[in-house]
Amino acid sequence: MTTLYDVPPGKLVEKVAEELKKNKAIRMPKWAAEVKKGANKELPPQDDDWWWLRSASVLRQIYLHGPVGVSRLRTYYGSRVRRGAKPERFRAASGKIIRTVLSQLEQAGFVIKPEQGKNKNGRTGQKGRKGRKGRVISPKGQSFLDNTAHELKNAEQTANPKKNANPKKNAEQSREGRANQGGVKN
Template sequence: MDNKRVKQGVTVKDVSAADFIASYASFLKRTGNVELPSWVDYVKTSTRNELAPYDPDWFYVRMAALARQIYTRPGRGVGAFRKVYGGRKRRGSKPSHFALASSSIIRHALRQLEKLEVVEKTEQGGRRLTRKGRQELDLQAQRILSGQ
């Protein structure tokens, strides 16, 4: 028997989050189906940030992270994702406060995932994976475990 046999029924939950997000982001970039917005090079991801992200592929990473979040907890909307990607706003000598992430970036990334038929809107609001999306994400997780 071959020792490199892939475990049947591999899901995204069987793979570490960092490995999956990096792999799926590179997959999204390779396919070329994602339309990057014109502002992707200079936009900040939150009002709490001073600068735009250093990684030129940050939008693909955000899309992959959103897809994984929807896989693990379906039904979340833009408002919930603003809290997830928000963080501490430094205010100088004043105490820090929590600041939400940009909703425009999250909304645009979710629209791109909808265009790729990975995510769809629910009746109650929020998003969930489509059948095609679940298969695509599980296939990506299987590729990670098999070492391809």
């Protein structure tokens, strides 16, 4: 079974963004055309599809690290701010963008809020502790990402059939080639 761990993250995010653009629940609000992605940015994004790319990236982060809340995502997407002659410092990304993306992903059914007091496995935590807050990937969201990763993997294998045919054989051939060139000898 192919998962998102088996494909390059950049290609996966681009493919998921294309698929999310077709979904009517994920749409860029009117105010998003004029905003920056955070206090650390000088200009608004130049790419017209930035909303769907950010949505796809947030969905991937929730799959990998869920349950994830707005604060952790703000830290993930934040970066340094240039302050002239003064030292740089970290600034978190925009929370409004992340909150809106999370609510749209929730409306589309890709993420859900876990029950309060339970962790991501549905079990209660230690005595007196509540489970982690945030959003987790839903079964629909997990299958969506896994199917997209599977499509990417198949497209990559059809494009490069020799490269992916037999990894052990390819490794042996590369070792033999190095040995013939005066490199490593077996």
